[in-house]
Amino acid sequence: MTQTPATPLPPPEERRRLREAGSLTQAQVASRMGVPRSTVRAWESGRSTPQGRQAEEYAELLASLTTETVPASGLGPEPTTEPLTPDQAFDALYAFCAPALVRQAYLLTGRRELARESVERAFQLAWQRWPEVAVDRDPAGWVRAAAYEYALSPWHRFRPRYRHPEAPPADERDRELLDALLVLSPPHRRTLLLYDGVGLDLPETAAETEATTPATAGRLLHARQAVAARLPDLTDPAELQRRLSGLAATERLSPAGPVAVRTGGERRARFWTRAAIAFTVTLIGATALTLRTAPTQYEPPVAPGETVRGMPPRAAPGPLSHEQLALRAKLRRAMTGGPDRLAPEAR
Incomplete structure (x- = not known):
């Protein structure tokens, strides 16, 4: 006779979701269970x-x-049947994922403020697209991908607040590890963090980084070799995973509250909506004004004037000079040899 376990084991896809909801990596679960990470x-x-x-x-x-509730009868835990509102579901996802995501974004960028900003922007985007995110098979992965994309954006280097480096970690070993990570290219750094830090397997890492599985494996091996070249004591992947978890945990990185993130995202959405409306109204007004004041028929341009050469300069008031008197006499004689002038006759 087979004994039924007291607590049923959820299906495989639910196991990963519960682990990520609890902000645990595969390495941490393996350490608690006393089994290898591959298991x-x-x-x-x-x-x-x-x-x-x-x-x-x-x-x-x-x-x-x-998250379970205990009924008043005390017969045991029963799952909550009342559906969550969108606000409650978003706040629950934020509470589960935001602390770990901030630490991961810090390992990607080496900047504490940028790590917080990346996570907040990712969750604001998730709140704007909440009907899509709520039915996604992996909401935590959706938000993680958005946070990583924002954190690794090359445009941050042009922002004045991020031009100067931040204070490094206090521990020398942590500083060396962070420097070794930041030397890697963004794709290699992201692949290493997803596989050895978050605990995704190779196909999942490839899907999240939008690369093929062989290319992801090559990036992972190259990243591990580059880190081991700078830190020879991290040639063992298990030791690298432990050090990554330790480096992320030493930094006191606390994200903002979920309500502040939601309201901040709503304010940002309202601002850009009003800006788009104002720009559209301005464009319509300028178009209407142009149509109102534009000519209705074609008017050929006036040809530019030309300088007439050979004319004597205009004389100033006063007696004429000898040259001017001679010219006047010549003109009068030339006029007498022309055609007769027509005069009207009375009839």
């Missing part, structure tokens, strides 16, 4: 399933990450 990855992908006591411990760990 946790296989559990979440459905390639294998824990058995016996290990299954019960794994189910209890995942159950501790869920």
